[in-house]
Amino acid sequence: MKTALKMPLLAALVFSMSACQTLNKKEAVNAEYIPREVLFGNPDITGIKISPDGKYVTYLSAHKGVLNIWAQEFGKPETAKPVTHDTKRGIFRYNWTYTPGILTFAQDVAGDENFGLYTLNVSTGEITEITKPGKVTSQIAETSHLRPQEVVIMTNERDPKFFDYKILNLTTKATTDLFTNTENYAGIMFDKNFHPIIASQSNKDGSSTIFLWNAGSKKFVKKTVVPFEDSMTSSAVDVSHDGSKVYLLDSRKRDKAALIEWDIKSDQSKVVASDERSDIQGLQMHPQTGKLLWASSYYLKRDIQFFDKDFQKHFEGIEKKLNTEINVTSMSLDGNQWVLFADSTDKPVAFYFYDAKTGTLSQPLYHTKAMIPYGNRLSAMEAIEIPSRDGYQLVSYLTQARKPAGKSLVLLVHGGPWGRDDYGYNPYHQWLADRGYNVLSVNFRASTGFGKKFLNAGDKQWGRKMHDDLIDAVNWAVKNDYADPKQIVIMGGSYGGYAALAGVTFTPDTFAAAVDIVGPSNLETLLATVPPYWESFRANLYKRVGDPTTAAGKKLLKERSPLTHVDKIKKPLLILQGANDPRVKKAEADQIYNAMVAKKIPVEYVLFPDEGHGFAKAANNMGANAITEEFLQKYLKGRLEPIEAQVKASSAQMITTPQ
Incomplete structure (x- = not known):
């Protein structure tokens, strides 16, 4: 991941910021379990950034129970105040611009992912809507200290399938066209003077063509082609x-x-950088000079290759002092001041300020202060390799319960499927382990980061070899005494939800129960209803999942759809769905629920009318997890925190009739 950078000076001020976070009252520590409120409630502080001019510190924290942007003068915690006052969904995305005192943030409507863009003046509180949410989606494409009064935005207002690029003047709030994308480029990148440099265009065979900008003709010129087999592992x-x-x-x-x-x-x-075991996945540039600071790869754990000796000295010194992995999440324009995220698998999440000029590290700012008393009850994660039946090594992560409920295990499957699980603090691992369950997350074939051969091995293998990898991991866990074969639940979101449905249809005797969170049940309808702005990814989807435009493809999609095999379900199933999900539509949950009801197969279906692809609002996330916890307790017999209050506080609707 390319890291976003920003922030300023003075070690003494760093300490005054961290000193403002104290436990105001003695929290009652629950002796039986870590409360869901502590694990999944709104954080005390997250998303910390410092304005490029060093005047302000901003962060996300709850205001009247809803996540909002807060600001304070740097080094003056007594000036902290909310500068947005959202009362509905909350704010999750924001960034500083290089215009003093001005930042941008994005919001959608109830999880539909049609994001509107806003500017915010943190000193006056003035908010200006730039693009309206709900019908089109917009985001910031580029900011630059060389053009501090402007930013580049991208929006699909003209054509829902492709993005145009505009320059937003942060003073007048006027937009002017920068690049009207009539050639249907999948993406365009600009330099810091906002000149177009490189573009990519998707082809019908799943390959992509790379174009370079010709300043003379003011057109993009074809330069090279990235073959389909490299399309998911190669990009600018x-x-x-x-x-x-x-x-x-x-x-x-x-x-x-x-x-x-x-x-x-x-x-x-x-x-510049390579790794024999895994893809290079992240890099960080100096915000002012543009010099490459480091690049990272990730096999079992993160590895970093440094390109700046001074930066390396500071970075490694901090990791040694804290005895944990860190990430630089924000950096001043001059590179002297850093915001750090300390990522330990079994310690409360903490942030730090660091002054590279003086070598001064602040005291920690805890993401959730109420987690501190439970720190000694968090469980360490183990990074392991599990062999697949056909010779792959499946990088996986195991968290063992300190107080196990028998030999129960939750197989927690990641989404995507073109994503990955990694090593670090995971609230779901901690929650499930605290309730008495061992937790196993597996990077099955198609997961990213392990090379193109491993990723491409998942092509058209939904419900087949991708699922075989999960079953191989289950068998490994049983063989190595981490699980009783009768006490295993499969659970996941998005593709992980599909995997849960595949678990109770394709392998109906393997799992004791399944939890499907926003997972597709019908691959034909999934592909027919993806968001319009996924158009440039459509050819890749068809080649990797199945092509609905051919008879053979339709047959494959039907065969791999859990809906087709619903009569095989004989184990308990819980379905959790957001009504406004733009990726996996509500119809995916409705179809399998209706089919099970028609066949008189027991099923639990919970709908969240104000959510999308997952549960962004803390109240809904806690409500969904409370329902899940009760479901798991029925079949795995772990510990259960009372659920009534959190379910009532959420928007959860228990569906009892066909949809």
Whole structure:
């Protein structure tokens, strides 16, 4: 991941910020379990950023029970106040601009992911709507200290399938066209002067064509083609400030994606970073100079290759002092001040300020102060390799319960499926382990980060070899005495929800129960209803899941859809769904629920009318997890925190009739 950077100076002020976070009263510590409120409630502080001019600290915290943006003068915690006053869904995305005192944030409507853009003046509280949420989606494409009064935004207002690019003047709030995307490019990147540099365009065979901007003709010119087999492991990730170089993650001519520096004027490229075990996945540039600071890869755990000795000295010194992995989540324009995220699998999540000029590290700011008394009850995560039946090594993560409920296990499956599980603090692992269950997360084939061969091995393997990998992991857990074969539940969201449905249909005797969270049940209707702005990804979807435009593809999709095999379900199933989900529509939950009701197969279905692809509102997340916890307790016999109050506080609707 390319890391967003921002923030300023003075070690003494760093400490005054951290000192403002104290436990105001002695919290009652529950002797039986870590409360869901502590694990999943609104954080005390997260998303900390410092304005480029160093005047303000901003962060996300609850205001009247809803997540909002807060601001304070740097080093003056007594000035902290909410600068947004949302009372509905909350705010989750925001970024500073280089105009003093101005930031931008995005909001959708009830989880529909049609984000509107807003500017906010943190000193006056003035909010200006730039694009309206609910019908189109917009986001910030580029900010620059070289053009501090403007930002580049992207919006699909003209064509729902593709994004145009506009310059937003942060003073006048006027927008002017920068690039009208009539050629249907999947994405365009700009330099810090907002000149277009590189674009990609998806092709019908799943490959993509790379174009470079010709300043003379003011057009993009075709440069190279990325074959289908490299399409998910190769992309442009950054452009040098002056636009002379492009940084690519590129798996062409290799299996694991390397970081490539491409000098587009000389057309010369060189490998900057690579790893024999995994793809290069992240990098960080100095915000002012654009110099590459580090690149990271991730096999079992993160590995970093440094390109700046001074930065490396500071970074490694902090990790040694804290004895944990850190990430720099915000950095001042001059690179002297950092915001750090300390990521330990079994310690409360904490943030720090660091002054690189003086080498001063602040006291911790805890994401959730109420977690501190439970810190000694968190469970460590183990990074392991599990062999698949056909020779792959499945990078997996196991968290064992300190007080186990028998030998029960939850197989927690990640979404995507083109994503991955990784090593670090995971509130779901901690919650489930605290209730008495061992927890296993598996990077099955199609997961990202492990090279193109492993990713492509998942093509058209939904419900087949991808599911085999999960079953191989279950068998490994049983063989190694982490699980009783009669006490295993499969649970996940999105693709993980599909995996849960596949678990009770394709392997109906393997699991004691399943929890499907916003998972597709019918692959034909899933592909027919993806958001319009996924158009550039459509060919890839068809080649990797199944092509509904061909007879063979339709047959495959029907065969791999859990809905087709609903009569095989004989184990308990819980379905959780957001009504406004734009990716996996409510109809996916409705279809399998209706089919089960028609066949008189027991099923529990809970709908959240104000949510989308997952549960963003803390009250709904806690309500969904409370319902899940009660369901798990029925079949795995773990500990159960009372659920009534949190379910009542959420928007959960228990569906009892066909939809």
